[in-house]
Amino acid sequence: MKILFVVNNFYAQGNGLSFSAQRTVKKLKEAGVEIKILSGANPDKNGPEPEFILKDYVVPIFDKIVKKQGYSFSSADKDVIEEAVKWADVVHLEEPFGLQMKTCKIAKELGKPVTGTYHMHPENLYASIKMDKSHLLNDTTMWVWKRKVYNNCKILQVPTQNAKERLIKNKFKSEIRVISNGMILEDLARKSEVVAEKLSDAKYTIISIGRFSVEKNAKTLLYAMKYSKYAKDIQLIFAGRGPYGKRLQKMADKLDKKGYFKYRPIFSFYPLDKLQRITAGADLYVHCAFIEVEGLSCMEAIQMGIVPVIAKGKYTATSQFALSDKSVFNEKDSKDLADKIDYWLSDDKRRNEEAQKYVELGKKYDIEYSIKELIKMFEDAMKK
Secondary structure, three states, rough: EEEEEEEOOOOOOOOOOHHHHHHHHHHHOOOOOOOEEEEOOOOOOOOOOOOOEEEEOOOOOOOHHHHHHHOOOOOOOHHHHHHHHOOOOOOEEEOOOOOHHHHHHHHHHHHHOOOEEOOOOOOHHHHOOOOOHHHHHHHHHHHHHHHOOOHHHHHHEOHHHHHHHHHOOOOOOOEEOOOOOEEEEEEHHHHOOOOOOOOOOEEEEEEEEOOOOHHHOOHHHHHHHHOOHHHHHEEEEEOOOOOOHHHHHHHHHHHHHOOOOOOOOEEOOOOHHHHHHHHHHEEEEEEEOOEEEEHHHHHHHHHOOOEEEEEEEEEEEEEHHHHHHHHEEEEHHHHHHHHHHHHHHHHHHHHHHHHHHHHHHHHHEHHHHHHHHHHHHHHHEEEE
């Protein structure tokens, strides 16, 4: 079975979608599936390259914003796409953009079945330009994605029930299957070997992991320190990078001048091994995103056996990982978040006992199960 993965940039750094695709492809290959990649070139000139390489596409006006988000687009070169699609038994789409639209058309002409993964909401695109609340823009984008990409898929993978319900509401025609992106349990087994690392002598450490962008909403955690009774005992760590980083640091500076912090918040991007050590040394993980199809960073943190506090809202599914209402807060509500933070920090025994439950929760999202379901999806698509 030969599967073609179609991604604008499979090797992009600091991009959750690309990271998820890389993990999935690695695991599928280990399971014996033959896979090739149709994508733009690797930004790392010393790294591996996709089997079918596309030239970069410069997005008019918004190219700088796109690059700052850790993203890039590729040109939809007909000859390269045709060569790639002819090789495949199944064409799998990781995005709903121009490259995928062209690939759908060519796959249909060549009689090749198409599957896809719904990784993002339209609001993910427009939050950085403050248009995520524009119903006209988001509804139109969803209609285009549905008509030009997703309805051409025999089967569509969505990571969460929350996302599936939205697609059903929007009358998607494809068969929709809920298959999590999954956790790598070999990594989970090694977590006991990770040496916890503290970045300050603060009594408590709270970590938030994710791209510095509007929809990730890290500012809600910053402003929660105005209401937390433990604020002066907390070291905040924001692990990531992105276009919103400088603005977040300015917000932190203002709060610092007003005396809300004893330990100034840390903003930095970390390699995976160091990130794991820092997460292992933290007391809470906070996930503030108000637009999130699944939330890979939260899943990774849970693997470390850390209690999460997660935003709950219409377009974020990450709160599905919460084991109690004390691990959920209303999106964008800093006071509610502060209340939940204080609840967990007020009792070390309670927090540590809860943390162990999250280690067990990770086993329910075993990536090996997800891989089996994806293989079945590809096999079923070939029969349709």
